[in-house]
Amino acid sequence: MEIVSAREYVINNLQYAFNPKSIAIVGASRYYTKVGYKVIEALNTWGYRGKIYPVNPRATKVFGLMAYPTVKDIPNEIDLVFIATPAHIVKSVLEDCVAKGVKIVVIATSAFKEIGRGDLQDKLTQYCRDNQLPLIGPNLIGLGSPYLNFNCGFIPYLPVKGAVAMISQSGANLLASLGASQKDRFGISFFVGLGNKADVDFCEFIEYANRDAHTKCISLYIEGIDCPEAFIKTCQNATKPIVAIKAGGSAIGKKAAFAHTASENLQTSNEYYDALFKEAKVIRVATWQEFLDVSLGLGMMPPLKSSSIVMITNGGGSGLLSCDHFERCGLPMRELQDISAELAQRVKAYMPMFGSSLNPVDISGTATPTQYKGAFTQALRDPRVDGVLGSICPTAVTKVEEIIDIVIDLHKTYKHLNKPFIMECQGGEECQRAIYKLRENGIPAYGTPEQAVNAMIALYKYYNIKR
Amino acid sequence: MEIVSAREYVINNLQYAFNPKSIAIVGASRYYTKVGYKVIEALNTWGYRGKIYPVNPRATKVFGLMAYPTVKDIPNEIDLVFIATPAHIVKSVLEDCVAKGVKIVVIATSAFKEIGRGDLQDKLTQYCRDNQLPLIGPNLIGLGSPYLNFNCGFIPYLPVKGAVAMISQSGANLLASLGASQKDRFGISFFVGLGNKADVDFCEFIEYANRDAHTKCISLYIEGIDCPEAFIKTCQNATKPIVAIKAGGSAIGKKAAFAHTASENLQTSNEYYDALFKEAKVIRVATWQEFLDVSLGLGMMPPLKSSSIVMITNGGGSGLLSCDHFERCGLPMRELQDISAELAQRVKAYMPMFGSSLNPVDISGTATPTQYKGAFTQALRDPRVDGVLGSICPTAVTKVEEIIDIVIDLHKTYKHLNKPFIMECQGGEECQRAIYKLRENGIPAYGTPEQAVNAMIALYKYYNIKR
Numbered sequence: 001m002e003i004v005s006a007r008e009y010v011i012n013n014l015q016y017a018f019n020p021k022s023i024a025i026v027g028a029s030r031y032y033t034k035v036g037y038k039v040i041e042a043l044n045t046w047g048y049r050g051k052i053y054p055v056n057p058r059a060t061k062v063f064g065l066m067a068y069p070t071v072k073d074i075p076n077e078i079d080l081v082f083i084a085t086p087a088h089i090v091k092s093v094l095e096d097c098v099a100k101g102v103k104i105v106v107i108a109t110s111a112f113k114e115i116g117r118g119d120l121q122d123k124l125t126q127y128c129r130d131n132q133l134p135l136i137g138p139n140l141i142g143l144g145s146p147y148l149n150f151n152c153g154f155i156p157y158l159p160v161k162g163a164v165a166m167i168s169q170s171g172a173n174l175l176a177s178l179g180a181s182q183k184d185r186f187g188i189s190f191f192v193g194l195g196n197k198a199d200v201d202f203c204e205f206i207e208y209a210n211r212d213a214h215t216k217c218i219s220l221y222i223e224g225i226d227c228p229e230a231f232i233k234t235c236q237n238a239t240k241p242i243v244a245i246k247a248g249g250s251a252i253g254k255k256a257a258f259a260h261t262a263s264e265n266l267q268t269s270n271e272y273y274d275a276l277f278k279e280a281k282v283i284r285v286a287t288w289q290e291f292l293d294v295s296l297g298l299g300m301m302p303p304l305k306s307s308s309i310v311m312i313t314n315g316g317g318s319g320l321l322s323c324d325h326f327e328r329c330g331l332p333m334r335e336l337q338d339i340s341a342e343l344a345q346r347v348k349a350y351m352p353m354f355g356s357s358l359n360p361v362d363i364s365g366t367a368t369p370t371q372y373k374g375a376f377t378q379a380l381r382d383p384r385v386d387g388v389l390g391s392i393c394p395t396a397v398t399k400v401e402e403i404i405d406i407v408i409d410l411h412k413t414y415k416h417l418n419k420p421f422i423m424e425c426q427g428g429e430e431c432q433r434a435i436y437k438l439r440e441n442g443i444p445a446y447g448t449p450e451q452a453v454n455a456m457i458a459l460y461k462y463y464n465i466k467r
Numbered sequence: 468m469e470i471v472s473a474r475e476y477v478i479n480n481l482q483y484a485f486n487p488k489s490i491a492i493v494g495a496s497r498y499y500t501k502v503g504y505k506v507i508e509a510l511n512t513w514g515y516r517g518k519i520y521p522v523n524p525r526a527t528k529v530f531g532l533m534a535y536p537t538v539k540d541i542p543n544e545i546d547l548v549f550i551a552t553p554a555h556i557v558k559s560v561l562e563d564c565v566a567k568g569v570k571i572v573v574i575a576t577s578a579f580k581e582i583g584r585g586d587l588q589d590k591l592t593q594y595c596r597d598n599q600l601p602l603i604g605p606n607l608i609g610l611g612s613p614y615l616n617f618n619c620g621f622i623p624y625l626p627v628k629g630a631v632a633m634i635s636q637s638g639a640n641l642l643a644s645l646g647a648s649q650k651d652r653f654g655i656s657f658f659v660g661l662g663n664k665a666d667v668d669f670c671e672f673i674e675y676a677n678r679d680a681h682t683k684c685i686s687l688y689i690e691g692i693d694c695p696e697a698f699i700k701t702c703q704n705a706t707k708p709i710v711a712i713k714a715g716g717s718a719i720g721k722k723a724a725f726a727h728t729a730s731e732n733l734q735t736s737n738e739y740y741d742a743l744f745k746e747a748k749v750i751r752v753a754t755w756q757e758f759l760d761v762s763l764g765l766g767m768m769p770p771l772k773s774s775s776i777v778m779i780t781n782g783g784g785s786g787l788l789s790c791d792h793f794e795r796c797g798l799p800m801r802e803l804q805d806i807s808a809e810l811a812q813r814v815k816a817y818m819p820m821f822g823s824s825l826n827p828v829d830i831s832g833t834a835t836p837t838q839y840k841g842a843f844t845q846a847l848r849d850p851r852v853d854g855v856l857g858s859i860c861p862t863a864v865t866k867v868e869e870i871i872d873i874v875i876d877l878h879k880t881y882k883h884l885n886k887p888f889i890m891e892c893q894g895g896e897e898c899q900r901a902i903y904k905l906r907e908n909g910i911p912a913y914g915t916p917e918q919a920v921n922a923m924i925a926l927y928k929y930y931n932i933k934r
Contacts, residue, residue, distance in 0.1 A: 035833075038863040110821040110831075139821075141832065141862065154832075154863035157895045171832060172782020172860035172893070176915075179861070179895035223787065247787035250794035252802060252826065259823040260783030286795070287917040288788055288893075289756070315639020316727030320690065320714035321755055327717035328753070335719060354577040354606075356726040359719065364577075365608065365621070365638060366502075393639035394646070395608065396505040396621035426639070426755075428624045428646030448643075450754040 001125045005230045006203040010134045014200070014208040016103035017136060018145050018190050020079035021050045023152065024071050024102075026093050027084035027109075028054030028062040035108065036084045037063065038154045039142070046158045047149035051076065071096040082152060083137075084108045087117070090138070091124060098131045107138035108153065113196050113262035114139055121262075125198040134204075139261060140195030141171030146188060147214055153193070162187010163216035163299030165209035167202065169194045169223045169261050170247070173288070177219075180292055185439040187299070189214035196262045201227050203234035210238045217299035219291065220244040220282075224263025228276055235280035241298040241462045242282045245291040246273045281465045283458055290454050297444040297455025301420040303463035304456060307331050308339045308386040310379040311360035312347075314367035315393030318426055319360030321449040322389065329457045335359050340384040350374040365395045369402040376407065380414040380421065387420040387459070389452055392434065394427040404434045408441045420459050424452040468592045472697045473670040477601045481667070481675040483570035484603060485612050485657050487546035488517045490619065491538050491569075493560050494551035494576075495521030495529040502575065503551045504530065505621045506609070513625045514616035518543065538563040549619060550604075551575045554584070557605070558591060565598045574605035575620065580663055580729035581606060588729075592665040601671075606728060607662030608638030613655060614681055620660070629654010630683035630766030632676035634669065636661045636690045636728050637714070640755070644686075647759055652906040654766070656681035663729045668694050670701035677705045684766035686758065687711040687749075691730025695743055702747035708765040708929045709749045712758040713740045748932045750925055757921050764911040764922025768887040770930035771923060774798050775806045775853040777846040778827035779814075781834035782860030785893055786827030788916040789856065796924045802826050807851040817841040832862045836869040843874065847881040847888065854887040854926070856919055859901065861894040871901045875908045887926045891919040 023043070029036030036056075040063045043052055053076075054062035057069040068074050071081060071093065081102050083093055087109050097105050105128070112121040121138065128135040136143070142153010151158045155174075159166075159181030166188050168174035174193045180186040189212060192205060202220060209218045218240055225231050235242050248257025249270045257263040277284045283298075285291045309326075311333065313319045323333045336344040336359040344357050350371040356362040361379075363371050372390075379388045390407060394400050404425075411421055423438050423445040425431035431447065438445035446452045490510070496503030503523075507530045510519055520543075521529035524536040535541050538548055538560065548569050550560055554576050564572050572595070579588040588605065595602040603610070609620010618625045622641075626633075626648030633655050635641035641660045647653040656679060659672060669687060676685045685707055692698050702709050715724025721732040744751045750765075752758045776793075778800070780786045790800045803811040803826040811824050817838040823829040828846075830838050839857075846855045857874060861867050871892075878888055890905050890912040892898035898914065905912035913919045 033864060035864065042863060115821050156861055156863050156865075156897075168784070170782065170784025170787070171862070172780075173784035173788070175782075175860055175862065176785070176893035179893065179898060182895035183899050221784065223784075245788075247784065247791055250791045250799060252800050253787050253790045253794070255802075256783065256787055256790060256823065256825050256827055256829070259825055260787065260829065287792070288915045289917065313639075315637065315642075316723065317635070317637025317640035317688065317690075317714065318643070320637070320720050320723055320727065321640070321712075323720045323723060324714055324717045325754070327720070332717060333719050335722075354582050356723065358723050358726055360723055362723070362727065393642055394623055395638070395642065396509060396623050397500060397502065398623075426643035426646065428649035430623075431646060432650050448755045450756065 001122060001198060003201055003227050003230050006207045006234050009132050010200055010204045011207050013104045013134045014204065016079040017106065017143060019148055022053065022076060022078050023050060023080045023082060024053040024055050024074055024078050025082050026055040026071060028056045028067060030059055030062055035154050039082060039084065039152065042151045042155060046151040071100050079103045081105045082108065087111045094124060094127060098133055102133065104134045106136045106143065108140055110139045112138050114259060121196065121198050128199050135199035137195045138198060140193040141174060143192035145190035157182045159188035159191065160185055163189055163214065164295045165189050165212065165215040165218050166191040167194065167205045167219065168221035169197065170221055173221045176288065177292065185436045186292055186296060187439065201230060203227060203230040206234050206238060206242065210240055216240060217295050218242045219295040222246045223248045223257045223261050224265055225276065232276065232280040235282050243285060243291065243295050243298060244277055244282045245285050245288065249273065283461050289451065293446060293451045293454050294458040297422060298458055298462060300442050300444045301422065301459055302418045303466060304420050304459035305386045305463055307334055308384060309333055309389060309456060310336060310339065310385050311389040311391065312363060312375045312379060313360050313391035313393065314363055314365055314398065315391060316362045318391040318393050318424060318449045319362055322453050323360055325450045325453040329453065331457055331460055333359055336361060340382050343378055343382045343385065346378045347375050366397055369399050369406055372403045373406045376410050380410060380417065387456060389422050389456060391424040394430060400430045400434050404437055407438065407443065411443050420456060422452050422455055424449055468589060468665060470668055470694050470697050473674045473701050476599050477667055477671045478674050480571045480601045481671065483546040484573065484610060486615055489520065489543060489545050490517060491520040491522050491541055491545050491548045493522040493538060493548060495523045495534060497526055497529055502621050506549060506551065506619065509618045509622060513618040520545065538567050546570045548572045549575065554578045561591060561594060565600055569600065571601045573603045573610065575607055577606045579605050581726055588663065588665050595666050602666035604662045605665060607660040608641060610659035612657035624649045626655035626658065627652055630656055630681065631762045632656050632679065632682040632685050633658040634661065634672045634686065635688035636664065637688055640688045643755065644759065652903045653759055653763060654906065668697060670694060670697040673701050673705060673709065677707055683707060684762050685709045686762040689713045690715045690724045690728045691732050692743065699743065699747040702749050710752060710758065710762050710765060711744055711749045712752050712755065716740065750928050756918065760913060760918045760921050761925040764889060765925055765929060767909050767911045768889065768926055769885045770933060771887050771926035772853040772930055774801055775851060776800055776856060776923060777803060777806065777852050778856040778858065779830060779842045779846060780827050780858035780860065781830050781832055781865065782858060783829045785858040785860050785891060785916050786829055789920050790827055792917045792920040796920065798924055798927055800826055803828060807849050810845055810849045810852065813845045814842050833864055836866050836873055839870045840873045843877050847877060847884065854923060856889050856923060858891040861897060867897045867901050871904055874905065874910060878910050887923060889919050889922055891916055
């Protein structure tokens with residue numbers, strides 16, 4: 001249901017969604033294959049430190065914890081109620097929550113507006129609004145934060161700690177980002193699935209993320225924006241970069257998006273969303289991989305001031321794919337000679353005679369850690385250079401680990417110069433490990449040239465947005 | 468140097484490059500950090516079974532093997548000579564090779580045309596042509612095949628066995644594909660870096676790959692095509708799909724491509740290459756990830772006959788990203804009702820009430836292996852369906868391993884129906900393992916929706932090329 005601006009009572013109470021001292025799980029189940037069991041299991045597995053109250057009128061114990069017939073029967077205060085009961089019971093649970101003075105509710109249950117029960121969903125939403133009880137959902141998968149060991153939902157992973165707030169209407173795609181966190185060290189500050197977002201809206205999560213100390217990039221997977229005015233206003237006022245991927249724009253996707261999260265796209269178009277994101281100062285991306293890559297970069301690096309980017313690589317091929325992609329994305333690289341003639345001379349000290357001091361700078365397949373160090377140092381220190389893209393293409397003589405350690409050291413040393421430093425490592429398992437280590441040390445690192453370039457481009461877009 | 472068509476003596480002798488009974492390494496080194504040592508080490512490490520003859524006038528033994536002052540001093544027949552000496556010595560080595568009756572030479576040495584020594588390179592090439600001694604290179608990284616445990620060059624990985632012939636002008640990008648093979652189970656039939664390709668040309672490797680029993684897809688990383696006529700003729704006559712990524716098209720990339728592999732792009736444009744690939748019936752891709760993904764798909768699956776594709780997923784979000792991307796790529800998905808009304812009814816048996824039988828078919832986050840099996844079986848067996856895209860988005864209740872085993876079984880059962888079956892598994896480490904297992908069993912599997920769609924689109928393009 002539409003709102004015209006982010007509501008302060010909602011934003012305030014979101015702290016109880018992400019850091020609750022006590023949680024009641026309504027629909028808690030004794031059967032380990034059920035959602036109502038998995039939620040409690042996950043809270044325990046990942047180390048939630050607050051109190052958990054299972055609610056189940058037909059059980060006295062669930063997961064070894066005392067169960068209560070209703071929320072009202074719980075003898076202590078409840079911050080968050082997580083509802084996983086059939087849809088027709090939800091209304092009475094909400095009444096109990098209001099009576100109990102609960103701070104916020106999450107409705108995981110499906111089968112509301114997305115299957116034609118818009119009236120029921122609206123009635124529940126209005127009830128919550130009348131009682132200033134923020135409602136997240138319905139039809140969602142869960143939420144949590146690695147900083148609090150908090151994993152609340154039917155979610156098989158807790159992500160690694162990082163700077164990206166992941167706010168997703170789709171449960172599956174939220175899980176994809178959490179899975180990427182596990183397998184690719186994609187750091188996340190907090191995460192939430194919004195589902196049908198009947199009450200609490202994108203704008204309120206965005207504002208919460210904007211105030212959150214761990215968040216440096218706000219990332220949105222969107223199927224439909226119901227409150228464009230509130231969305232634009234909130235995004236415009238945010239002090240952090242915002243990235244969005246909008247799905248459900250194709251002819252067949254519009255129907256599927258409604259069936260999925262009751263998102264209404266029939267009156268909109270891709271161009272509508274392009275204009276909306278532009279006005280909101282949100283960086284739009286097209287594919288899921290780009291969404292993750294750009295988010296990671298924006299979460300770790302400062303904005304890029306100009307196209308004065310130097311790429312340093314030991315592989316001419318990675319250099320070519322990169323400079324082609326820069327041009328394809330509308331930000332062609334410049335020749336090193338034109339950026340800094342001095343630097344073009346200096347880097348020659350760190351390459352063999354068949355290397356190249358054009359841009360990309362090719363220090364060649366035999367490049368040693370010392371040569372990498374020299375070339376990177378010169379580029380980072382040169383005041384005419386605004387961004388550095390490093391690439392490692394391991395040959396049989398490349399010492400990947402030593403080079404990575406140098407990169408981490410240099411990043412610490414020259415961080416104060418405030419220029420983006422992005423790495424690309426294209427190879428096998430040693431490169432995968434290198435990417436992990438770089439990411440753990442705050443350096444965006446990727447497995448293909450185009451991914452690294454996409455991150456650099458986004459940092460340039462963000463510079464122009466801020467300006 | 469230009470040729471007008473693929474030369475039969477060259478194609479014939481390429482068997483000695485990929486399956487030599489004996490190799491001489493000229494420039495073999497006693498020092499384990501040198502290229503001339505690494506080559507011999509790699510041959511041994513990966514299990515080469517032929518004879519190795521180090522050539523070094525200042526050593527009697529290298530890597531425990533007897534060394535010879537020159538190629539002519541070796542008492543036995545030599546199939547392949549791998550040259551890693553400084554550029555000015557190469558001519559005399561070639562003379563020895565001709566005198567010795569060597570079948571083929573590979574010149575790894577750099578510092579020829581790419582640094583302005585075009586005359587020297589041309590002279591060597593003419594000498595080899597006059598003597599019908601095919602020359603691969605110069606300025607390259609190596610070549611090999613996992614089917615023969617053959618890794619010849621300064622290459623840190625031997626790829627896993629598969630159907631893609633990887634023919635790359637760039638050493639770094641060749642290594643990237645071999646690294647992807649190691650870390651992502653990207654299967655390769657044989658691989659070669661071409662470098663400056665002074666003599667042996669793309670067309671000759673393409674024709675060799677076309678005749679190679681293990682190869683089902685021919686993949687080309689190109690910086691410049693010197694012999695367009697021969698290239699087009701050979702590709703047109705090939706009976707296998709050919710994928711190409713062309714780098715060095717950007718303004719700055721044209722210079723870099725010359726500095727890298729002496730590729731001449733100043734007179735060409737992206738449009739020129741678009742037209743060339745179209746005439747040659749080659750599928751062109753833009754990014755490195757797409758290059759790998761599309762190659763894998765074409766190597767494993769038959770062509771896709773029409774847009775009658777059914778997607779089956781347990782995650783609405785993956786479905787939306789997929790159908791949006793199909794439309795973006797010019798092949799919009801059709802509603803299931805319009806493809807097969809019968810199937811639209813039948814799949815309802817395998818989903819809860821809040822699932823969706825539109826296309827993508829959303830069997831919902833609670834989907835069991837049995838539901839997956841039922842929905843896949845119905846889609847694969849329906850004669851009105853030409854392609855099936857499956858997606859797994861693991862929630863806490865998803866049994867990924869069981870579903871994967873079902874997919875592998877179904878693929879075996881219905882392979883004779885000759886329709887592409889592609890999988891997408893978006894999640895954490897369990898999905899990574901699932902992708903490995905699927906790939907090892909001949910099913911193209913990917914980590915994001917757009918990658919899977921790109922593969923499906925390429926199979927449709929190939930259908931139209933064949934027609």
